Amino acid sequence: xxxxxxxxxxxxxxxxxxxxxxxxxxxxxxxxxxxxxxxxxxxxxxxxxxxxxxxxxxxxxxxxxxxxxxxxxxxxxxxxxxxxxxxxxxxxxxxxxxxxxxxxxxxxxxxxxxxxxxxxxxxxxxxxxxxxxxxxxxxxxxxxxxxxxxxxxxxxxxxxxxxxxxxxxxxxxxxxxxxxxxxxxxxxxxxxxxxxxxxxxxxxxxxxxxxxxxxxxxxxxxxxxxxxxxxxxxxxxxxxxxxxxxxxxxxxxxxxxxxxxxxxxxxxxxxxxxxxxxxxxxxxxxxxxxxxxxxxxxxxxxxxxxxxxxxxxxxxxxxxxxxxxxxxxxxxxxxxxxxxxxxxxxxxxxxxxxxxxxxxxxxxxxxxxxxxxxxxxxxxxxxxxxxxxxxxxxxxxxxxxxxxxxxxxxxxxxxxxxxxxxxxxxxxxxxxxxxxxxxxxxxxxxxxxxxxxxxxxxxxxxxxxxxxxxxxxxxxxxxxxxxxxx
Numbered sequence: 001x002x003x004x005x006x007x008x009x010x011x012x013x014x015x016x017x018x019x020x021x022x023x024x025x026x027x028x029x030x031x032x033x034x035x036x037x038x039x040x041x042x043x044x045x046x047x048x049x050x051x052x053x054x055x056x057x058x059x060x061x062x063x064x065x066x067x068x069x070x071x072x073x074x075x076x077x078x079x080x081x082x083x084x085x086x087x088x089x090x091x092x093x094x095x096x097x098x099x100x101x102x103x104x105x106x107x108x109x110x111x112x113x114x115x116x117x118x119x120x121x122x123x124x125x126x127x128x129x130x131x132x133x134x135x136x137x138x139x140x141x142x143x144x145x146x147x148x149x150x151x152x153x154x155x156x157x158x159x160x161x162x163x164x165x166x167x168x169x170x171x172x173x174x175x176x177x178x179x180x181x182x183x184x185x186x187x188x189x190x191x192x193x194x195x196x197x198x199x200x201x202x203x204x205x206x207x208x209x210x211x212x213x214x215x216x217x218x219x220x221x222x223x224x225x226x227x228x229x230x231x232x233x234x235x236x237x238x239x240x241x242x243x244x245x246x247x248x249x250x251x252x253x254x255x256x257x258x259x260x261x262x263x264x265x266x267x268x269x270x271x272x273x274x275x276x277x278x279x280x281x282x283x284x285x286x287x288x289x290x291x292x293x294x295x296x297x298x299x300x301x302x303x304x305x306x307x308x309x310x311x312x313x314x315x316x317x318x319x320x321x322x323x324x325x326x327x328x329x330x331x332x333x334x335x336x337x338x339x340x341x342x343x344x345x346x347x348x349x350x351x352x353x354x355x356x357x358x359x360x361x362x363x364x365x366x367x368x369x370x371x372x373x374x375x376x377x378x379x380x381x382x383x384x385x386x387x388x389x390x391x392x393x394x395x396x397x398x399x400x401x402x403x404x405x406x407x408x409x410x411x412x413x414x415x416x417x418x419x420x421x422x423x424x425x426x427x428x429x430x431x432x433x434x435x436x437x438x439x440x441x442x443x444x445x446x447x448x449x450x451x452x453x454x455x456x457x458x459x460x461x462x463x464x465x466x467x468x469x470x471x472x473x474x475x476x477x478x479x480x481x482x483x484x485x486x
Contacts (some may be wrong), residue, residue, distance in 0.1 A: 005150045007320030011327050012166055015182050020173060046438050056141025056330045058190070058283055060303045066287030067294075068302035070216075070223040072231040073284055079240045081274045083247035090248065090271035092263035094408050099258075105340070106254040110402075112465040116418040117352050123402060124348035126429055127251035134250060135377040137395075138334040139163055141303070142327065143381070148307040149323025164374045167331065171370050172336045176315035182335075186328035193325045198282025201289035201309060209285060216291050223291075229451055238457040241391070245463075246400030252333070252340035257467070264377055288356045295306065296471040319441035394436055397459030401428030403435035417474045426468025 094109065106127055108253040111120025139160050154162075199209075206212035217224055226233050242252050248254055260266065290309040297305055310322055346366035351357045357365075383480035405421035408414050416424070434440070435458045442461065443454035 002151050002153070002320075003315075003317040004320030004323055005153055008146060008149060008323045011324030014185070014332075015328060015331050016170060016247035018182050018185065021352060036050070040052040046206075051267055056138055056326060056333075057146065058194075058280065058393030060141050060144060060306060061137070062280055062283040063290070063306040064303040066284040067290050067297065067305035069231065070220075071225045072236060072320075073287070075236050075240045077244040077277055077284075078249070080280065081277045082244035084270050084273040084277075086244065087248065088267050089275075090407065090410065091257055091270075095257050095260055095263045095266065097321070100264045103258065104255075105343050105347050106249075106251045106402075107344060109254070110405065110409070110421075112422055113414075114420070116416040119405075119418055119422050120348050121352060122422055124344045124372075126398060126402060126425060128397045129342050129429075130249075131251060131337050131344075132251075132377060132380055133395040135205065135334065135337045135341070135373075136381045137338065138330045139377060139381040142334075144303055145323050145326035146309065147443050148304060148311065149319050149326070151311070151319075153348035157382060160378060163327075163330065167334045167338060168329065168371045168374045171335045171342075172367050173246070182328060186325070187323075187449050188333050189325040190329060193322055193411055194282045194286070195277055197306070197310070197322075201286055201313065204313065205289055205293055208246045212285070212289055216288060219292055228366075229463045230455060232452065232455045233243045234452040234455040235457060238455075238460040242394075242400055242457050242459045242463065243256030243396045245403045246396045246459075249406065250340075250395070251399075253338040255340050255343070256336070263367040282458065287295070288334050296463075306371075330358055336368050338373060339366075341373045342366040345369050393457075393459075396433075397432045397436070397457070397462065398429055399424050400459060400463055401432065404463070404467050404470055415474060417477050418469055419477050420470045421471075423473040424466040427469040428462045428466030433460060435462070 062073065062076055065076070088359070098109055101108075103112060105111055105124075106119040107124040111117055126264075142163035143156035146154050146163070147156040149269075150159075202212040203211045206215055213224060214461040219335045226236055248257075257266075284307050286309070289306040292311070294305055294308040297308070307319075307322070310319055314322075343366050346362050346369055350365060351362050354361075402425060404424055405416060407414045435445075441454070441458060442449060442456055446454070
């Protein structure tokens with residue numbers, strides 16, 4: 001057995017230990033399990049939010065896209081920065097509204113704002129659909145990390161099954177408190193590993209970061225720029241917009257709003273979290289360093305680039321540290337996804353139908369659903385072939401359809417009616433579903449359009465349709481009651 005495997009196993013044991021320690025002295029009722037009794041301060045909320053966004057996507061997807069796509073990769077840096085800038089204005093009023101009404105989940109918020117249980121159920125269904133590719137992303141990344149870092153001793157399929165079991169046990173034992181505590185360890189490790197790799201690999205193989213880019217540009221002219229078609233400037237801008245607007249619409253990320261002890265927490269974090277994006281540059285540098293050193297990776301295999309170059313550069317014990325860090329980047333967001341998904345099903349699908357369900361019954365059901373949800377995600381993981389970034393983009397295209405109804409709900413006089421909000425969401429999600437399942441792009445659907453227009457992200461087009469339908473239905477029913485902030 002190589003030295004990497006025990007280090008990875010130790011990371012899992014430590015994470016489980018932190019989960020047990022986090023729940024010590026706390027009664028794991030629904031509020032404690034899902035939103036930490038709304039008592040997290042600035043630091044824990046900071047780490048929890050970072051833990052949900054800095055996932056296996058950071059480790060593998062960012063470096064994989066730098067390796068496989070080149071210039072278009074920088075959209076990741078742009079949209080994550082904008083997500084936190086946006087949070088300065090939109091999260092405090094959302095937190096205050098949720099705090100006053102003791103809300104648990106994202107659908108609770110929409111149902112309360114629009115006074116519509118049906119809208120809450122629709123939002124729950126959309127959230128579950130969007131969470132599946134996000135969870136598949138974590139499990140897929142976990143399989144790559146463990147299989148590669150163990151030098152093949154554990155197969156990707158076995159690693160995915162082990163990861164799903166660990167995640168389920170972790171979630172059922174510790175809830176969101178365990179996620180927050182583990183995020184502390186994860187962030188320290190990822191800062192060290194990513195910054196080290198991003199500096200060491202370019203200097204080791206090329207003599208410096210500038211020299212690395214010069215070598216890549218010489219070997220692959222134009223690779224570091226945006227292409228004229230496909231992932232062009234139009235694609236870059238529209239994808240950045242789509243993902244920035246949808247960043248807080250994922251149910252597990254939205255639920256982190258409820259964990260804070262006061263609204264000022266979000267504005268403090270909005271100042272510092274964009275600076276945290278600088279870490280992504282080192283992820284990209286690691287991926288770029290592999291372009292000429294580990295040539296030939298294509299398709300989903302580009303996600304292997306970071307570990308492929310690590311295996312040929314470092315001794316097994318250090319590969320184990322990289323692998324252990326990667327496992328934690330899957331465990332923290334994966335646990336949040338399971339908690340959010342289970343809460344959605346129990347709180348927003350089951351409870352509206354079972355009017356006599358108590359908080360205790362709903363809490364027990366949520367914990368019982370976690371293993372079933374994990375099992376379903378394992379199935380999608382084993383039979384899906386998309387790259388990690390593509391999986392994330394599918395999730396964003398779906399979940400961003402909730403943004404218009406959310407942002408208008410913050411206005412003193414909401415121009416959308418509950419029927420308009422529902423119709424817009426349905427139209428947007430349907431457009432995304434048809435294009436994703438059918439593999440359509442604007443270029444395929446409308447070949448006569450100008451080239452830059454054809455490159456628009458289809459999710460943005462679905463969002464425009466969403467807005468048009470939402471306003472049309474709301475105007476048609478303007479005789480009905482509008483939704484205003486209480």
